[in-house]
Amino acid sequence: MVARKRLIDQNAKPFLYQHIGDYQVEQMRSTMGSKFRIGDLAEIVLGLFGALPLPVEENPNKNMGRLQGSKTLVLADSPNKMTGLATLRRAIEIRENLMGGWDKVIILGWNFSPTIGHDIEALGQGDRLEVLVIPPDLLDRLKKKGHKLKADEVRFSSLQYLKLGGVKREQVGENESLSVSIANYVLLSPEALNLDEANREKLQKVINADPLALIEYWSVDPDYDGEVFRSVWQDYRGNTENDDDPYRVVTTARLTGLPKKDGKRRVCVRVVDVFGFEAEATVEVA
Missing domain, CATH: 2.60.40.10 (Immunoglobulins)
Known part of the structure; x- marks a missing residue:
């Protein structure tokens, strides 16, 4: 929206404005190899957040983990998806039903719908639902440091x-x-x-x-x-x-x-x- 507005402000000639999809995964493949998958990225994100992976039979996509010593579930969303109301509802359902249920679910997202704040409030889950932002520069830092990047160097922020x-x-x-x-x-x-x-x-x-x-x-x-x-x-x-x-x-x-x-x-x-x-x-x- 900002880029489009600035082009209009400059009285630019007719232009084509496109969003590049799935660039995060392609960027990681260029660093980690062509076999790198979204699930691998989710596994890295969960590790940097401090979450332990769930058993493979309960977590085939490798995008869910738990915080040690608590009944807190952590879900890492895909970088080529928009974290929105559907994601929140799915996370709540997983929280209630997976492995006997959990006290809380934390969603780690890359991209968010404009209404995400309103949606969180409307669901009325209180502290049983939390949404955090994966650092926008995480892929650049992984490209530079790879597996040497430590969890205490990464901060997951509120919306x-x-x-x-x-x-x-x-x-x-x-x-x-x-x-x-x-x-x-x-x-x-x-x-x-x-x-x-x-x-x-x-x-x-x-x-x-x-x-x-x-x-x-x-x-x-x-x-x-x-x-x-x-x-x-x-x-x-x-x-x-x-x-x-x-x-x-x-x-x-x-x-x-x-x-x-x-x-x-x-x-x-x-x-x-x-x-x-x-x-x-x-x-x-x-």
Whole structure:
């Protein structure tokens, strides 16, 4: 989304924008050999997390382990899949039924659906379900160090999430107006990013002082149907139409001239930060 927006901002000629799939596995095959499989990568990830593998008969894909001394199951998701609601439900089912059941399941993921934070909250599993981010630079580090990479050198971080502030809906004549504010944006731990120590410290200062400064782009759908996100309002870094600051987005969206609607509005906000991570929050407004 960020790359596409930047090309549009530059008035680029017609361009083709493609996602490269399964690049993680191909990268590992170039290092570990052509016989390397996704299950092998999952086994490495589990080991770096400190999980012991489950018996082969219960774990044919080599993507599940357990934490020693506890009834905690660990599931390493595939790098060519999106960790989303279906993954969460499957993990809960496995937690309840595999080997007599477990107290907790931890999911380690590479890529996440924009609604992952909302989905976790909606499932209401509390501390029995946890989702952590596999470091984005893990493959690069494995390529450099291979099996010499130690578990204490790898940090699995919590997800980033978006918190909305005030949402106000008003009727103006035959139309409606809507204002939506962003209250906070929490980035995954800086330790998970491929930054040197000096830049990581600078990033941490920004996170502590002004976390909303990390937002590259955000948009609002005032009538989200839960399936297709239709952006009606947007702001991005470098846009000075909404304010005079080219380095920050505005934190309040004001939408006017919306068609009058009976009942509640389901408002969805999507955010992309400067590193390309996405987050989403949804709220219903009476």
